[in-house]
Amino acid sequence: MDLTFRQVDVFATEPFHGNPLAVIIGADGLSDVQMAQIANWTNLSETTFLLRPTHPDADYRVRIFTPQTELPFAGHPTLGSAFVWTSLGNTSKSDVIIQECGAGLVPVRRQADRLAFAAPPRRRIGPVGADDLTHALTALRLKPDDILSAQWADNGPGWMVLQLPSRRDVLAIQPDWQTLQGQRVGVVGAWDPARDGTDAQFEVRAFVGDGQGWEDPVTGSLNAGIAQWLIESGIAPAQYVVSQGAALRRAGQFFVEKVSDDIWIGGNVVTRISGMITV
Template identity: 85%
Template sequence: MDRPDNAGTLTMDLTFKQVDVFSAEPFRGNPLAVIVGADGLPDVQMEQIANWTNLSETTFLLRPTHPDADYRVRIFTPQTELPFAGHPTLGSAFVWQSLGGTPKSDAIIQECGAGLVPVCRQAERLSFAAPPRRRSGPVGQDDLTHAFTALRLAPDDILDAQWADNGPGWMVLRLRSCGDVLAVQPDWQMLKGQRVGIVGAWDPVRDGTNAQFEVRAFVGDGQGWEDPVTGSLNAGIAQWLIESGVAPAQYVASQGAALGRAGRVFVEKVDDDIWIGGDVVTRIAGTITV
């Protein structure tokens, strides 16, 4: 509802949800702020709100412009807008559906900067179809050297490296083990401007069987930070590892342990699509005045 504030400025009250994505354990996933009915907000206000929430991403739900889409989403970090991101996709679809949204087809179709992304309910979880990579293939030696130096790794620590960029710009290094992944302590100054993911296999005897891979995501924006659970990165990793035969067609990735989180990403290849799924739970519901 539009109304003037005490200074005579027109304000709006919009539906606001904060959801926890990729974990069934309370407050141990990746939080996402979702603002509904944001068609009247200018870009600068979306940027200000995303900077203010200070979460890894804030999304704004709008009316679709593509005839096949159910809704349109814009995805902002505190510093920039992204064409696609994974936990914002699942969280936005969950909020849209929880508010009575009914898809036009068997799948929810999200419109975003990367195009149309299908989201389906598989068992009790929502899953999105991994979008095509904008950049894939081996990492050049200069980029690789910069990345492993910034992560304080030696060349022998890395089994393989690939680009897995589906929007945010991910480079991925495959390490020998879950323990090696958890031991990494990045040099944030050297990592500036890069987005680097690392992945290592769990050992069933040493690490357990609740997951098959450990993942971490390092973002060199601003002062640098580690993302708790990252759908876009896991999508790119899944495409790479399944195609190369390193991972089976169905597996679970763990992410966030280094930050005290308990993220679980459920990966499944069905025909030509790779689906990235996880739990989503609403933790805050109300309105935001803009």
């Protein structure tokens, strides 16, 4: 079976500096086992499979796999999948693209020359408990006085977020991957315009305690949850820019905008590989 394949660069400000995503189109004939095997083989943080929708309002359905498991929602796979779907000549039923995924229906819209998805409802919010926080601080080699706040911002993957005073503090983190096992921790800190410049207002890093442990270079789901928390709490304005990936020599950029009751997470997507995959 030959299926159309794309590999795209999501949230990149320059070539090969965003988060890569593999997209398999017309994957309705694949089994769960085949999807899991392909995602494990591509060895990217996520691989998506585009399917016919089952919900009458959806334009397409997507299943999102890491090399180890399936996710109900993830940010860069959402933008990358929507970009590939539209690049194949498809048109949405309404003025926004409606993606169906494990988390439900996710709107995606054009935002200038970018795509943006509406941050989905969080599954868990509120302060992080003492045991979970102690675990995370130990894994990131931080002390309680090093952070300003700790909140759950889980919209599917399970993100906990620590707010640090500055971008410099965020970039200085050197995690203990063995201790991090079982946790997904995001860290956010404000840019200092005098020291860091004005290209962004916040720096983010994403630490994943799965397998050997790894840092995700550019993370849409995490930034969606962070944006909801920061804007609701008044820490961030209704519109701002996020930088992520500097510690990994990447240059990811997110454009956050609150419109009415929705918070939109936008970024660039570019196709880097186009072809067929034989299953």
